[in-house]
Amino acid sequence: MSLKYNVVIIGAGNIGAFFDNPRSEDILTHAHGFSMDERFNLLGFVDINKEKGQKAAELWGCNYYGSIDGAKAGNKIDIVCIAVPDELHFEYLKKAMDMDVKLIFCEKPITKNLKDAEKLLEIYSSKNAKIVVNYSRRFVxxxxxxxxxxxxxxxxxxxxxxxxxxxxxxxxxxxxxxxxxxxxxxxxxxxxxxxxxxxxxxxxxxxxxxxxxxxxxxxxxxxxxxxxxxxxxxxxxxxxxxxxxxxxxxxxxxxxxxxxxxxxxxxxxxxxxxxSLKMAMMNAVRNIGNHLEGNEEIKCSFFDAYKTLKICSSIRKGI
Ligand SMILES: NC(=O)c1ccc[n+]([C@@H]2O[C@H](COP(=O)([O-])OP(=O)(O)OC[C@H]3O[C@@H](n4cnc5c(N)ncnc54)[C@H](O)[C@@H]3O)[C@@H](O)[C@H]2O)c1
The missing domain is CATH 3.30.360.10 (Dihydrodipicolinate Reductase; domain 2)
Known part of the structure; x- marks a missing residue:
């Protein structure tokens, strides 16, 4: 089967690259999840930390890019994974929704506060974007x-x-x-x-x-x-x-x-x-592939994650 969807992971940290390695039995990183499914081709990592980005690229046999623009140059990106710290999800989700990709896979929580999540919800609805959020137990x-x-x-x-x-x-x-x-x-x-x-x-x-x-x-x-x-x-x-x-x-x-x-x-x-929580990342990637092929609903959508964030925001306001 030919490799179909080109993937870029933003954030070469623990969940992006280093919680496991290509020989691990457990599938704990975005890189491992996408490497396991032949429908995807991992292009590389974007990270502001060059050393970490290069180390991740070496570990997973792909490229390191200093920025999204660098990753876009000469490549068609189909999937963007957002695996940076929580406070950067808002900025990168906005950017990714502007990139005309097939699907965005974002780490939880979608934002640090409800106001930002509502701004994203508007863009998400107007663009009809496809976003999967990694509330990992939804893939178990x-x-x-x-x-x-x-x-x-x-x-x-x-x-x-x-x-x-x-x-x-x-x-x-x-x-x-x-x-x-x-x-x-x-x-x-x-x-x-x-x-x-x-x-x-x-x-x-x-x-x-x-x-x-x-x-x-x-x-x-x-x-x-x-x-x-x-x-x-x-x-x-x-x-x-x-x-x-x-x-x-x-x-x-x-x-x-x-x-x-x-x-x-x-x-x-x-x-x-x-x-099967140790396989949740592989299951999430499978869900993404199946969804793109028209065979499965997204198991954790942007809207699911927005509803969860709204409850959490209300809890935080209550103290
Ligand atoms: N779903 C889960 O069960 C689960 C588990 C762990 C972490 N997470 C989530 O994943 C996200 C990342 O967590 P982590 O533990 O991997 O963090 P981490 O600190 O290990 O990795 C974050 C990476 O982002 C990079 N980075 C920072 N600013 C950047 C920028 N502006 N542009 C590009 N790269 C930048 C850092 O250099 C670092 O390599 C967090 O939002 C966390 O909540 C989810």
Whole structure:
């Protein structure tokens, strides 16, 4: 099969290039994801840091460009990946939407604030651009399995839940808000409880109560200066699901007669499995390829990410 779509990655950092390498089993970088799918041709990296850009280009066998204009010279770019720090997503999304590319793959969050996201939404709607946003758990089948079992009635009603996250409500909390939205449906209300600036001065990690159609989830701000934790514990009438280790593993529990207290019901662990989160980047790239070929809906669109950002912005305003 001939290589079809030319890809340029803006940002030769961890998620762009260095979380893994071409020999890694796990697919954790944009470069690895696109290198694995023969429908794409990785042209190279754009980075203001020449040393990093060149190192990434060497690792992934492609080119280094000092700017987007440099990458455009003599090349037809089909896909632009935006893997620069959060505060630069706005600027690069605007630029990329002006470039007449087939699709933009952008890291989360789409912007640092709602005002900028709304400006982009206007451009996005007027240009009918195609944007995929990397809320990575949207590219993991096991989370849709939970959603489908819940929606199909297997778990009964959702009762209540708890969770932990750190590194800012926009930066990392938006991953949790997005994931809970996928599983439990729309966030109907939110009530911020308290906040701590553990990572960014302008992006506090906020403890918050999120209300869904059935039940609510209390997310606790876990200060990332001590360690990183991303977990959710969801209690349904007939099942308990624990999303652990950033979503790399899931524990499930069923209801049994209490072995200790006669007549009581209790929970017993009946499942523990790894998810395919370590393959999420490959799945995202596959989704991009399938979408471009007209075979699949985008699994995390600009609008999905905008809705998540809007909730997170409202949470941030609440403290
Ligand atoms: N989806 C996920 O699970 C996930 C995981 C990690 C990071 N991220 C997101 O990816 C983005 C990048 O994170 P990272 O950890 O790779 O950061 P990083 O700091 O490792 O890499 C960022 C790169 O951007 C380059 N850069 C800075 N300014 C630039 C500019 N003006 N033009 C071009 N390049 C520039 C830097 O030199 C650096 O190489 C962040 O927005 C982060 O939120 C997402």
């Amino acid at each position: 089948d096991e989370f849709y399995g939970i959603k489908n079992d819940y929606n199909g009635g297997k778990y009964g009603k959702f009762l209540t839940g708890t969770g932990y996250y750190g590194k800012g409500i926009m930066h990392n909390g938006s991953h949790m808000v997005d994931l809970l939205g996928v599983i439990l449906g729309e966030v109907k209300e939110n009530k911020a409880l308290s906040g701590t600036n553990d990572f960014y001065a302008d992006d506090p990690t906020v403890s918050v109560y999120l209300k869904f159609d059935e039940g609510g989830v209390i997310l606790s701000a876990a200060d990332c200066r001590a360690y990183t934790v991303f977990e959710a514990d969801l209690l349904f009438e007939k099942k308990r699901i624990k999303i652990l280790n950033s979503g790399f593993s899931i524990e499930s529990y069923d209801i049994v007669d209490s072995p200790i207290f006669k007549g009581y019901k209790s929970l017993e662990q009946t499942g523990l499995f790894d998810t």
